[in-house]
Each structure stands twice: as C-alpha cells, then as structure tokens.
Amino acid sequence: MRSKPATIKDIARKLNLSVSTVSRGLHDHPSIGLTTRQKIKATAAELHYEPNQTAIFLQKGTTQTIGVIVPELSEAFFSTAVSAIEEIANKRNYTVLLAQSHDDEHLEKHLVEKMKNHRVDGLLVSVGKNTSSYEHFEKLKQYDIPLVFFDRIPIMPNIHYVGCNMETGTIEALNYLLKKGHRSIGLINGPSTLLASSERKEGYIKALTKNRLKFDPSLVVSCDLTEDGTQKALQELLANKRKPTAVVTFNDYVALYAIKYARELSLCINKDIEFVSYANLPLANYMQYAPVASVEQFPFLQGHKAADILLDLLSQKMRNQNQQTAYYKIIIESQLIERAGTNDQD
Template sequence: MKSNEPAPVAPRNKVTIHDIAEKLNITASTVSRALNDNPRISDVTKKAVLKAAKQLNYQPNNIAAALRNGKSYIIGIIIPTADRSFFASVVRGIEEIANKLNYKVIISQSYDNYDKEVQTVDALLSARVDGIIASIGKNTENFDHFKRPQEKGIPLVLFDRTTDDLEVSQVMIDDYLGAYKVVEHLIQQGCRRIAHFTSPKKVSIFKERLRGYLDALRDHEIPFDESLVIKSNLQLEDGRESMKQLLKLEQRPDAVFSASDYGAMGAMQVAKEQGLKVPQDIALAGFGNEPFTSFSDPALTTVDQFSLTMGRITAELFFENFKQSGDNKLVPQKTVLKPELIIRGSSLKGTGPKK
C-alpha cells in the first residue's frame, strides 16, 4: 500500500442489546424487556436503556423480532408507480389506518415491470412483513408470485388493478359504470362517433372500461366502429400518437374517451395543434381525476375514483383478513366503490343535458 493512501476502515459492527446491557451492567433480557415497554421493568431502568440505545445508535432488528414474536408490524405495499396522484393518495389512505394500529409500511414500485414485481414480492416476504397490499402491474399476466404469500399464510389484498385468477380480497372502483357514464354523457351531448383509448394488457380495469364503452354505444343504438378503438400504454405521448391516428381517418370522431387522463391530455394537445376546438369540434373525456385535469384549458371531464377512500377501505379489509388469517375458512371479499362522473368544459357541447 502506498504511504499516502489511507488505511482501510474496518466495518463497524451493528450495536445489539448485548452492547446496551454491557454499558449499563444489566442483562440482555432486561434490555429487551425495557425496549418493549414490559411492565415488569421499572421506569428508571427503561429511561436508562432508551438513553443508552440512543447514545449507541441502536437499531432494532425487525426480522429477528418478527421471528421471536410472529409479527413485524410492517405491511408491504406494491404500486406500479408513486408519481401518480391516484396511487399516492391510496397509499396515504392505507397509512392512515395502519399507523393508528401501530403498523408501518414499506412502499415499493414495480414500474409495471413483471420481473421487478416478482422480485419485490420475494423481498417483502424475506423481510418478514405481516402482509402485502398490491396493485398489479400492466404487464403482469402470470400471478404465481402472488400465490406465495398465501402459501405462507400471509394476507394479500389487491386494490384497483386486480385479477379474478387469485382468490384474495379486492378493492376496486366500478370501472364499467364509470366508463358507461362517460360515454352516455358524450352521447347526450350529441356525439355519435366516439373513439376510445384503451390498453392491450390484460389488466381488469381497462377491460371493464372497454366493456362500459361498448355497452353504452349498444344501449343507445350507436354502431361500433373498430377503427375508433386504439390500444396503447395510455401515457401522454400515447394519447398524442393515438389522436394523430384518429385525425387521419376519412371520417373523424366527434369525441374521444380515454381510459386514462394522461391519454386524454395528449389528445387535447394534438387537437389544439391541428386547429380543432375542444369541445366544439371534438369532445374529450378521461378517467382518474388526476389533479391536472381541473387546470387544463378547457378543464377535462373525467371520473373520480375516490382514491383516499379506496386506500382506507383496503387497509381495513387487510386488517380484517389479518385477524382471520389463521382460519382456513377465510372467504375473500370484493369491495366495489361507485365512481363519480365529473363533467367539465372539455365535453360540454351544449346540445344535451349537462348531467
């Protein structure tokens, strides 16, 4: 080693309850009981242990505690992405309930990547979480990894993006009803060539929104035109490309219903760039009630999914399942929330009722 190079620093060992016990000249079991607020330990000893733990920067070993007690008081949450208002709000609702019961959460993002989702489930199980709450990624078609928590007797609850391939409790919005309401509203505004942006993936929410679109057309005796349904990942750029494709048709649509607000906003950008007036030339509607929808010009008609409420109900259902997890007769529950159509300027052609 060169003389001017610093000597390697030996890794510092993690502080344990034995270090605290040695510092205070008491037993490790007394330290453990004090840290767990055992009533058999005096307040003087508890204060001394907590003070020493802080001085030594003691960090409890949650995995070891989970092995001893059978509980880690940690819930794993898997969401596709944290940068969407919807998922952030759901997580907030879950945390509100969990924190009241002295539970903490670990939040992981799958980024709609199947392999990452599988790895996350395994990582959470290795961390000895008491249960998992998840929203399935768009690209997930094999659900075997979600069967592993069940096999270990660990509760699993799905929200929003769910599947009937798993016998687990689920919380979702009535995507079918929300889509039906949007299309019916557009029809009431005089629209007859209504396009739909959907996803090619097998995620239940998009299937249900497509079904609501189709049934609304059928019930109002409007012929279905396959060229008006465009599949994509429903991001902003996808909405732009889908709108460009629609505007090349010989007979353009007079309305677009996107299964996501992002797709609808992309469509609005292109419509304006092409000199079209919204909603006079083309009405637009999305789904999700993302915050930006109320600030666009015109503001975007959309569907509110009551994300905060969904989070709270999901957590309540999880803890109900957790209490019953030792019972082999546990019956999965499905909670379906009723959506609200929020009508704004992007769809109001003024030729029909507003609601």
C-alpha cells in the first residue's frame, strides 16, 4: 500500500501514454480512442486513482468553495441557515468552508482574511453583534470575491443581503400585545450596530403610531444579548414609571434570560408580565415559561436565498458579466407565531 495517492503520471507511466492522453481519457474526450479510454479507466480503478482537487483548483483558478461565517453554530438559527446553505452548495458541487466568529470582531477579521487567502470563490456572512467597523468586508471587493450578508446585516453601502422584515414582524408583535390589552410595552433591543436593531425599533415606533399611542423612548432599551446584559435591560424596564406589562425581546435567548430573571424577581410569568420574542426557535417548546408568541424569521429560507444569490453572482462572474451594479436586497417577510397553549402556572 503506497503512502502517496496515485496520480495521472502513474497511470501514464503504466500504460506508456502521455499525461494529457490520460487526462483526456479520464474525461471521455472524443479525441481519445475508445480502447485507450477503457484501458485508462481500468488502470485508474486498479490504482485507486482520485483526482487531486488542489491541482485542479490551481489550474482552473477557482476553488469551488464558498466561505460561511456565522457568530455561533450552537444557535439553532444559524445552524439551520447553515444546513440550508450546505444543501444548495452540495447541489451545485460547491464545498462550504464554515467558521464561527463567536461575535468577536478580531476573530471575524481574521476569518475573513483566512477565507481570502484560501481563495474562496464567494462568502456568506452573518455579522457578529459587536462588529463596529467593516473594512475587512470592503477589502474583499479588491479581490473580487462576491459577498452576501444574511440575517445580521451591517449598515454599509452597496452590499447584497438577505434579511427578514423585522419592522413588520415587530408591528405584528405590538399589535398582538395591544390586542391582548397591554398598553405599556417594553422592547429589549440589540446592539445599535445591527440593522436588525434599528428595524425592530422602527417597527415598534410605527406600531405605536398606527395605534395612536405615544412613543416613550425609555421603554426601548439596548442590550448586548448576553444573560447579564439582558438582566440589566429588564431591570431598567421594570424600574420604569410606566412599568411594562409586556416585553418584546431581541430573540429567544434574550427572552429565556429575561424570563428567568423575572421569575427570580417573583413576577408571575404570563400574569404580571408577558414576553414576545424573535426567532421562534424549537428551544422554546421545552422552556419552562416560553414567550407567548415569537416572530418567525425563516432561517432555512434565509440561508437558502443567500446561497442562491451567491451562486448566481458566481455564475455571472464566470460568464464575465461584470456589468453587475444592481445589488440584491432580499427581504423575507416575518410571521408572528402565537404559541398554542401558552404555559400557565399550575
């Protein structure tokens, strides 16, 4: 058992043919005679020959790889989106080079650099929540590497992205809570660097305006999406003169942290205070006290669309259609999901 895999040269040597004949024979090129092709194939099988992708990539100037950077793979949202991306990529014979930034801007920059060095053909990114500068993304344009953002989108000009309409989702959430009788509704928002945060706030304001209610800025609080940050945010809301009877949280994890803390303060969940979240993760099905509703953001669809767009950009590039100045800005409508049989305290 030889230590090195067989190459075309080995087959050529064994059959006393040239390397180019063997390469063509393996690819069923019509200029190679049938018997010669058959001999080549048989010898390839015998030597367990497998093409070396690195050599092919060098020769073709493409790596047939797309890079994907997400903040945290353990978040079902991101791993769902990634599963969708993998599905599309597999269908189009692309490899996915996956990395997680752990919401660390420095690591995110390093990962973008590494993706560039690996000459990924294109890149899909969900930005880290703490990322506040985007030169590392700008630099990719110099290398002509197509880039599509999804879910968490930076506030940058001239970009492709797939996102969810958080504004309308927020409006639905507010309408739902207002219909339930709530008049003082808090919002635990995310970092202001995220478009998603400003969208949520916009939706919140629009919903109040539409219902002829006054917007009280002190009921909208930012947090860093950590458990500690969430506690502080809830504390701030509960200390408000207009103590909220309902809170919309940035996502299910924030809801989970907020609910846990509310219980520690001896609040009766779904009586003293109700929660609505974003993401509608399966996690909530098993939570002790789940939010009464959640805004579905269709991560699988977002991942799917982002991958589609990227591969479309790649195929345009291959066809040398550099006249692309239009930017994809896909917004998927969100959907408020009311939880059936929200847990009451027994």
